[in-house]
Amino acid sequence: MSAKLIGNGLRELDLFLTDLIVEAARIDRLGAHAGRDPGIHPGRRIFSAAEAWRRTGPQLGLAAEGRARLRQMRAAQNRHCFGQWRDAASGAAMQRDCADYARLAGEVLTAVRERLR
Numbered sequence: 873m874s875a876k877l878i879g880n881g882l883r884e885l886d887l888f889l890t891d892l893i894v895e896a897a898r899i900d901r902l903g904a905h906a907g908r909d910p911g912i913h914p915g916r917r918i919f920s921a922a923e924a925w926r927r928t929g930p931q932l933g934l935a936a937e938g939r940a941r942l943r944q945m946r947a948a949q950n951r952h953c954f955g956q957w958r959d960a961a962s963g964a965a966m967q968r969d970c971a972d973y974a975r976l977a978g979e980v981l982t983a984v985r986e987r988l989r
Contacts (some may be wrong), residue, residue: 878966882949885973889921892977896984897928903988921976922946932981932983938976945969 918924922942925934948969 873987879949879951882945882966882969882973885970886921886946886949887919889942889973889977889980890918890924892980893921893924893928893932894918896926896932896980897924899984900928900932900987920946925976932987934979934983938979942976943977 890948909964918927920938920942925939928934929936929939
C-alpha cells in the first residue's frame with residue numbers, strides 16, 4: 873500500500889472517532905431525548921478527534937492523555953499523506969495508531985455507558 877492510502881485510512885479513523893466523541897457529548901447532554909436532536913450541525917463540525925477530545929473529554933470524564941496521543945496520530949497521518957515512508961518501522965507505527973484509535977473509541981463508549989447509568 874502507498875503511504876498516501878494509509879494516511880487517508882488513518883484520517884478516516886480520525887473522522888470516525890471525531891463523530892463518535894461529538895455524538896457521545898450529545899447523548900450526555902440530552903440523555904433520553906438524544907434521538908430528538910438533529911445531530912451534528914454543519915456550521916459547527918469539528919474536523920479533528922484531538923479537538924473533539926479537548927472540547928468534550930473533560931465533561932465525559934476522558935483522560936487528558938488521550939488528546940496528546942490523538943495529536944501525535946494526526947501528525948503521523950500528515951506525514952503519511954504528504955510524505956514518504958523512509959523506514960521499515962512505519963508499518964508497525966501505523967498498526968499501533970489503528971489499535972490506539974480502537975482503544976480510544978472504546979474509552980468514549982465506556983464513558984457514555986457509565987454516565988447513562
